[in-house]
Amino acid sequence: MEFWAMVAHESDSGIVLTRQQVDEGFLGQGTVTIKVHYSSANFKDGLAITPGGGVVRNYPIVPGIDITGEVVSSESDDFAPGDLVVAHGYEIGVSRNGGFAEYARVPDEWVVKLDGLSTRDAAALGTAGFTAAMSVQALLDRGLTPDDGAILVTGATGGVGSVAVDILSGLGFEVIASTGKKDAGDLLSELGANEVIGRLPEDPEAKLRPLAKAQWAGAVDSVGGKSLAYVLSCIGYGGAVAASGLTGGHDLPATVMPFILRGVALLGIDSVNLPIEKRRELWSRLGKDLRPHHLSTLENYAPITEVESVLRDIKSGNHTGRTVLGVAGEF
Secondary structure, three states, rough: EEEEEEEEEEOEEEEEEEEEEEEHHHOOOHHHHHHHEEOOOHHHHHEEEOOOOOOOOOEEOOOOEEEEEEEEOOOEEEEEEOOOOEEOOOOOOEEOOOOEEEEEOOOOOHHHOOOOOOHHHHHHHHHHHHHHHHHHHHHHHHHOOOOHOOOEEEOOOOOOHHHHHHHHHOOOOOOOEEEEOOOOHHHHHHOOOOOOOOOOOOOOOOOOOOOOOOOOOEEOOOOOOOHHHHHHOOOOEEEEEEEOOOOOOOOOOOOHHHHHHOOOOOEEEOOOOOOOOHHHHHHHHHHHOOOOEEEEEEEEEEEEHHHHHHHHHHOOOOOOOOOEEOOOOOO
């Protein structure tokens, strides 16, 4: 069997992504072979084709941390040909060939059977949407309810942020969306944001106070850095922040004051190594009670052959929402 793939190669001039025909031996080890319908574009995929990106162990590799499609063969009793599935996280797209190809092969313990979602829906959610759902669930597990007050979402036009706004609004929370994109107000309001504000803190050069006025019951943060430190200082008593990103930096110039004087919790969110049973349970809920109400509004579409330009937009901060990459029939 021969098939098409977008393969990233390392060269003296950098990382080159090429459309290439490969054979079945390129699939590598695994127990479930998937005909890929869609992948999606993520910041991590951009790093995979960036020199010094730090996510890929060895080249050549097929990037694409998200895979959705149809099982064509399986050595596992849990999956059969024709099953519609999603696979993401673990080593996919970073040390094992990912979703930017017509076929992919992965271990069955990395695969989720879709329940209530199409393969296109699953790609529109992808790792970013799943991370948003994990973040919302972490706040719910903390005991937060709509009666406790507003939830802030930082980086609200990004993949994680936009889906988080949609899910939180659907659950009845008052949502405050923070973004640096001045023209994003209408989109975020359509997703359910009650108020749209700028980047935080408003004065990035000002010295942060250990505790600021309590403004929000909780937050979903995909920015990190000084923004996260500011948000922590503004969370009300017993609140929590679910943190999953570092586009604003990996340093955290905060104090212990929010934790010991207001009982605030900082909840770390990692979707890469989440155990498969928890992963399958949350994906099932994404097709039911946690399903975003405006997924089609969030979705952009591009054929897989245009993936480089999409990833450039993501890396430069010019991307909004989620981009589904069509794979089947698009090579």
